[in-house]
Amino acid sequence: MCSVRGRYDNEINEVQQDLLVLCNRSILSFEVSFTVFIEKDLIKAQEIIDKDVDINRLEEAINDRVIKLITRQQPVATDLRRLIVLLKAANDMERIGDYAVNIAKETLHIGNSRFITSVELLEDMYFKTTLMLRQIVDAFVEENITKAKEVAELDDQIDEMYGDMIQHLMKLSAVTPENISQITYLSFICRYIERCADHATNIAEHLLYLKKGQHIDLNN
Structure with missing residues (x-):
């Protein structure tokens, strides 16, 4: 019986390690995508788009392993919550990889044009969001709900900056309609960054669910 439990625990630990790999790859992709945007490095922008398939495959592999564990072991209580949280966190991190790709695509649209x-x-926004992402991974590994709540609190600051930037871009579109294309691309990038911060908050909520068994909305 102990050996069965031991194998089960080992399998969960392996999935958690896979999730950490996914976290690091997605966050790195996000970081690189923004650097590429600032530097207008169109070659690297395309590389980010091309490499996204690796992040997608890793998330799919995590999903497959978790589903097999649930089917085979039929876990209950904390074990089941842990597996559900791993699924949800993997999905959030995969979405961050998608937003990195989206930023790279907008970079290609802007091309070598100067920023207006x-x-x-x-x-x-980017620096604060990156801080959130790195800190929520640490909180998740440590299963530290205090840190998770602190990360979620930063989301309000991101939302405020997002609102300010969008308002600025809207005013700019009114006085320089000839720049509407780049204004649109910048608006999208602003939104993608804000959404990455939201996913960091989602992971904080997943951790609270794991530890407390309750769904708690940290966006309010």
């Missing part, structure tokens, strides 16, 4: 406005606020 300051992107300083976007940079601030």
Whole structure:
């Protein structure tokens, strides 16, 4: 009986390690995509798009392993919550990889054109979002709900910056309609960054569900 439980625990640990690999790859893709955007590195932008398949396959592999564990072991209580949380966290991280791809695509749309406005606020959003992503992974590994709540609190700051940037871009579109294409691309990038912060908050909520057995909305 102990050996069965031991194998089961080992399998869950392996899935958790796969999730950490997924986290690191997705966050790195997000970080690189923004650097590529700032530097207008169109070659690397295309590389980000091409490599997204690796992130997708890793998430699919995690899903397959978790589903097999649920089917074979029929876990209950905390064990079942842990597997569900692993599935949800993997999905959130895969979505962050998707947003990195989206940023790269908008970078290709902008091309070598100069920025029509300051992107300083976007940079601030990016740095704070990256901090959230790195810290939520640490909180998840440590299963530290205090850290998770602290990460989620940063999301309000991201939302405020997002609102400010969108308002600025809307005003800019009114006075320089000839720049509407780039304004649209910048608006999309702003939204993608904000959504990455939302996914960090989602993972914080997943961790609270794991530890407390309750669904808690940290976006309010």
